[in-house]
Amino acid sequence: MAAKTNPIPSVWARQQAASEQPALSRAGIVREAIVMLDADGIEALSMRKLGARLNAGATSLYRHVATKDELMELAVDEVVGEIAVPPVDSPDWRAAATEAAGSFRATALRHPWLTSVLGQAGLAYLGPNLMAYSERLAALFTNIGFPEPNRAIDTLLTYVIGMSTTEAAWLTTVARSGGTEADFIARLTPAAQQAAEGHDHLTEAYAASLALDPVQIRDSKFAYGLEVVLDGLALRLAR
Structure with a gap:
């Protein structure tokens, strides 16, 4: 049977996978990604570079964030949390x-x-x-x-x-x-x-x-x- 595809291309529309590496979490990945984005911009951010900074392989990252687009969704939502109303x-x-x-x-x-x-x-x-x-x-x-x-x-x-x-x-x-x-x-x-x-x-x-x-x-x-x-x-x- 073919694997089910996600009908909505968004990180918020799928369940977060359990981690085999307890020290690595979606929140930690997003925090480090924001540090990289603030310092060097979008062009400098890649899953490979992010994995290297976190001492984790790309496969470990993909258990939490499937693509760079998903990572950007998460980063945007995280910093929007800083905006006061x-x-x-x-x-x-x-x-x-x-x-x-x-x-x-x-x-x-x-x-x-x-x-x-x-x-x-x-x-x-x-x-x-x-x-x-x-x-x-x-x-x-x-x-x-x-x-x-x-x-x-x-x-x-x-x-x-x-x-x-x-x-x-x-x-x-x-x-x-x-x-x-x-x-x-x-x-x-x-x-x-x-x-x-x-x-x-x-x-x-x-x-x-x-x-x-x-x-x-x-x-x-x-x-x-x-x-x-x-x-x-x-x-x-x-x-």
Whole structure:
């Protein structure tokens, strides 16, 4: 008889195999995978390299995680568990939405690979942390009074994910340079100023960037855009 195939291609749709190696667990595999992802990115992660770091053969890993895609599902769900959502009865809805957005951004910047795989991690939304996160957000926005809370959430998260993806890519580039963000900007700016000669607004912006804290610049950009999004949501809420 042919072996039964999994009708749903997701790690959450099959039972976890018992381990013949007690020291090796799915949770431990995922934790080590996240360390590798944070340090070197998705391209550097492989089951072979992960097994070597855990002093385990690939066969042992596959007893817990069948493929790299499954591993990414598990890693995504694990880090989503770090994202905080304010209490459903928060008295100030804008402050609550700002806190939720800020926590998502902070998590995405700690794990710069996260946003790039959110739409690629198979049926990642079957994960317990992702489901709990979605449920808490839905409860918060429903309690706020949005007639279509899921659409309001989608609008907020689309902005946060877009900004976080850009920031994460930038910070990854900075990290690969081996220097600080300020050092990287200082090296980049003279060439940018030369290329922008004749474009007054760009020249002024590049010059100003040298005198400002790059972290504060990124925080300010994020906060400004978030305020615009919340202003728009406030108009929908008022209707």
